[in-house]
Amino acid sequence: MIRPATATDAEAFSRLHSQGFLRGWSVEEITALLAEEGVVAFAHEQDGEVDGFILLRSVFDECEILTIATDETRKRQGIGSALLNHACTALKSCDVTNLFLEVAEDNTPALGLYEKAGFAVSGRRRGYYPRLGRTRADAILMHKTL
Numbered sequence: 060m061i062r063p064a065t066a067t068d069a070e071a072f073s074r075l076h077s078q079g080f081l082r083g084w085s086v087e088e089i090t091a092l093l094a095e096e097g098v099v100a101f102a103h104e105q106d107g108e109v110d111g112f113i114l115l116r117s118v119f120d121e122c123e124i125l126t127i128a129t130d131e132t133r134k135r136q137g138i139g140s141a142l143l144n145h146a147c148t149a150l151k152s153c154d155v156t157n158l159f160l161e162v163a164e165d166n167t168p169a170l171g172l173y174e175k176a177g178f179a180v181s182g183r184r185r186g187y188y189p190r191l192g193r194t195r196a197d198a199i200l201m202h203k204t205l
């Protein structure tokens with residue numbers, strides 16, 4: 060089941076986000092984001108447990124995917140795609156036409172997810188993401204017209 064998120068989801072979102080990223084977002088950070096104007100989020104729930112979410116920020120007809128994450132024990136089960144498709148349908152009905160995001164060049168699962176959903180590469184930011192040690196990863200900019 061996919062449903063609009065509420066402030067009470069912040070804890071689950073923070074847990075899921077921390078599984079996927081070097082620097083996770085705290086409950087407070089997620090709570091603050093959820094309260095921002097233009098920010099929308101959807102939660103994926105299975106067996107009473109939130110196991111995926113997507114967080115987006117819209118301004119007029121444009122929308123940025125701030126993050127998307129699924130539970131590490133339920134990857135590659137279609138949850139990410141379901142959340143992305145759900146968000147696209149909801150945004151389209153709100154007259155959003157341009158969806159964009161940044162993803163690390165070494166994030167193969169996310170690049171695959173976005174390519175499968177029809178996103179195209181529109182640019183690159185060199186050395187945008189910190190990595191352990193002295194190396195950094197480029198950010199790939201992607202967009203999709205809804």
Ligand SMILES: CC(C)(COP(=O)(O)OP(=O)(O)OC[C@H]1O[C@@H](n2cnc3c(N)ncnc32)[C@H](O)[C@@H]1OP(=O)(O)O)[C@@H](O)C(=O)NCCC(=O)NCCS
Nearest residue numbers: 079127128129134135136137138139140162168169171172
């Ligand atoms: C990226 C992420 C959200 C994908 O979620 P998911 O529920 O596993 O994705 P899905 O099962 O819907 O997979 C959709 C497609 O993505 C691609 N994909 C997903 N995982 C992949 C992997 N490990 N390797 C290669 N491609 C992968 C495939 O094309 C897949 O379609 P297929 O299974 O039919 O081949 C998940 O891996 C995640 O939470 N990662 C950590 C957080 C993150 O990096 N978020 C993105 C920030 S930009």
